[in-house]
Amino acid sequence: MGQDYMYPEFEVVRREDRCIRCGICVKQCANGVHGWDKTNKVLHIDESKCVNCQRCVCFCPVHALKIVKSEAGFRENANWDNQTMKEVYLQAKTGGVLLSPMGNPKPYPIYWDKLLINASQVTNPPIDPLREPMETRVFLGKKPAAVQRDAEGKICCQLEPQLELAIPVLFSAMSYGSISYNAHASLAQAAKELGIYYNTGEGGLHEDFYAYGANTIVQVASGRFGVYEDYLNAGAAIEIKMGQGAKPGIGGHLPGTKVGADISKTRMIPEGSDAISPAPHHDIYSIEDLRQLVYSLKEATRYRKPVIVKVAAVHNIAAIASGIARSGADIIAIDGFRGGTGAAPTRIRDNVGIPIELALAAVDQRLRDEGIRNQVSLIVGGSIRSSADVVKAVALGADACYVGTAALLALGCHLCRSCQTGKCNWGIATQRQELTERLDPQEGCRRLVNLMTAWKHEIKEMLGGMGINSIEALRGNRLMLRGIGLNQKELEILGVYHAGE
Numbered sequence: 101m102g103q104d105y106m107y108p109e110f111e112v113v114r115r116e117d118r119c120i121r122c123g124i125c126v127k128q129c130a131n132g133v134h135g136w137d138k139t140n141k142v143l144h145i146d147e148s149k150c151v152n153c154q155r156c157v158c159f160c161p162v163h164a165l166k167i168v169k170s171e172a173g174f175r176e177n178a179n180w181d182n183q184t185m186k187e188v189y190l191q192a193k194t195g196g197v198l199l200s201p202m203g204n205p206k207p208y209p210i211y212w213d214k215l216l217i218n219a220s221q222v223t224n225p226p227i228d229p230l231r232e233p234m235e236t237r238v239f240l241g242k243k244p245a246a247v248q249r250d251a252e253g254k255i256c257c258q259l260e261p262q263l264e265l266a267i268p269v270l271f272s273a274m275s276y277g278s279i280s281y282n283a284h285a286s287l288a289q290a291a292k293e294l295g296i297y298y299n300t301g302e303g304g305l306h307e308d309f310y311a312y313g314a315n316t317i318v319q320v321a322s323g324r325f326g327v328y329e330d331y332l333n334a335g336a337a338i339e340i341k342m343g344q345g346a347k348p349g350i351g352g353h354l355p356g357t358k359v360g361a362d363i364s365k366t367r368m369i370p371e372g373s374d375a376i377s378p379a380p381h382h383d384i385y386s387i388e389d390l391r392q393l394v395y396s397l398k399e400a401t402r403y404r405k406p407v408i409v410k411v412a413a414v415h416n417i418a419a420i421a422s423g424i425a426r427s428g429a430d431i432i433a434i435d436g437f438r439g440g441t442g443a444a445p446t447r448i449r450d451n452v453g454i455p456i457e458l459a460l461a462a463v464d465q466r467l468r469d470e471g472i473r474n475q476v477s478l479i480v481g482g483s484i485r486s487s488a489d490v491v492k493a494v495a496l497g498a499d500a501c502y503v504g505t506a507a508l509l510a511l512g513c514h515l516c517r518s519c520q521t522g523k524c525n526w527g528i529a530t531q532r533q534e535l536t537e538r539l540d541p542q543e544g545c546r547r548l549v550n551l552m553t554a555w556k557h558e559i560k561e562m563l564g565g566m567g568i569n570s571i572e573a574l575r576g577n578r579l580m581l582r583g584i585g586l587n588q589k590e591l592e593i594l595g596v597y598h599a600g601e
């Protein structure tokens with residue numbers, strides 16, 4: 101027992117009375133938790149490697165396994181919890197920056213859970229979504245400030261390029277490299293079937309997925325991986341990634357070990373080389389610089405694609421969004437601090453940025469106050485967990501929501517939070533062929549379509565309950581929300597009354 105010994109976080113319990121020694125758990129665990137001792141013909145367990153991904157538990161044919169959180173650990177107190185002490189030990193051992201995946205797990209307020217949705221009762225009665233038409237389509241892009249007519253008085257129907265979504269949801273940016281080919285294939289097929297969009301993230305577009313271009317948002321990040329003319333023209337929209345909710349102010353790093361032949365070709369970088377995206381775009385230091393890139397991309401695509409600018413939700417997000425709206429961008433995507441990632445410095449993930457709910461309310465209000473809300477659409481992301489979160493986001497002012505973690509859960513993710521290891525036992529955040537094969541794209545697509553179809557039904561029910569028959573009519577209608585357990589300042593920023601008012 102050295103100074104750096106820490107008791108494993110999880111205990112793997114095997115019921116010997118049930119186990120039939122089939123060896124499935126040994127084969128299923130890429131972390132090497134389960135092993136077979138050939139000499140003594142016994143199964144053994146190395147709990148120190150367990151991340152509680154639940155793969156062995158799900159695949160054990162006789163339910164002989166369970167994984168429980170260990171009760172052993174440091175002696176905690178209100179100031180020093182077990183995790184904090186573990187992190188000090190880890191850094192004392194390695195001298196390195198701690199890395200973590202997925203979103204901020206700290207117990208900051210989740211404002212979605214402190215907002216309640218209205219329902220009609222006697223007057224303005226509810227609408228039955230099973231019998232009445234109910235519109236869930238939204239269009240993202242610039243809108244005119246007022247109805248425009250030509251010289252003969254006819255309404256001008258010419259609009260800037262728009263994205264049409266059957267429901268106000270898009271799949272968040274996740275790069276090929278951070279997630280597997282089969283995960284991307286699932287997202288692309290589902291987006292096509294659902295009439296929505298998925299997003300390449302910063303990893304370029306695999307040649308097989310050009311076929312899904314009409315449902316693809318292609319991203320241009322600071323590393324410019326895989327960006328060239330055909331790529332820009334392949335997508336339905338282009339997203340400039342300035343920031344990400346999980347790691348505001350930080351660039352990206354895909355280790356060379358994950359850059360195999362296919363990823364190297366897609367990203368247009370040498371095989372085995374680290375893919376490092378710098379924190380800033382080295383050609384953008386002002387809104388004027390951003391404007392140049394927005395118009396360069398529009399020029400390269402003959403003004404046929406909307407341009408999205410994605411930023412992390414940070415302290416002065418309202419002013420930042422106002423600047424972006426004036427840069428010529430068609431859509432602003434704001435990513436809250438609970439948004440997921442393949443890997444981020446733990447301190448950044450857990451301490452930088454602000455909740456998406458407050459950022460959204462502040463941005464929508466600022467753009468309205470400045471009379472430029474029509475010039476941009478707003479997409480928000482950063483832990484949109486259910487159709488209720490979508491409805492609340494739209495009522496707070498969003499046009500649509502990015503959904504990332506919930507989509508991964510639909511694909512089989514068990515939120516074990518070990519994506520950075522590249523050993524995802526569910527075939528999602530990995531490039532190892534024996535693991536990626538575990539995710540069947542057809543099945544993945546079916547589950548994503550099911551999830552979004554269920555959300556669509558629920559959105560219609562909530563709209564109908566409010567007596568509203570179109571999601572566009574809910575946008576920014578904060579009177580449909582009431583706060584619960586919020587202080588005056590929070591209510592003021594969210595622009596909602598307290599329940600009972």
Ligand code: SF4
Binds near residue numbers: 114160161162
């Ligand atoms: S999968 Fe279950 S039954 Fe098979 S060896 Fe492991 S614990 Fe035993």
Ligand code: SF4
Binds near residue numbers: 153202512516517527
């Ligand atoms: S994607 Fe895989 S590694 Fe990452 S949290 Fe989900 S199950 Fe775990």
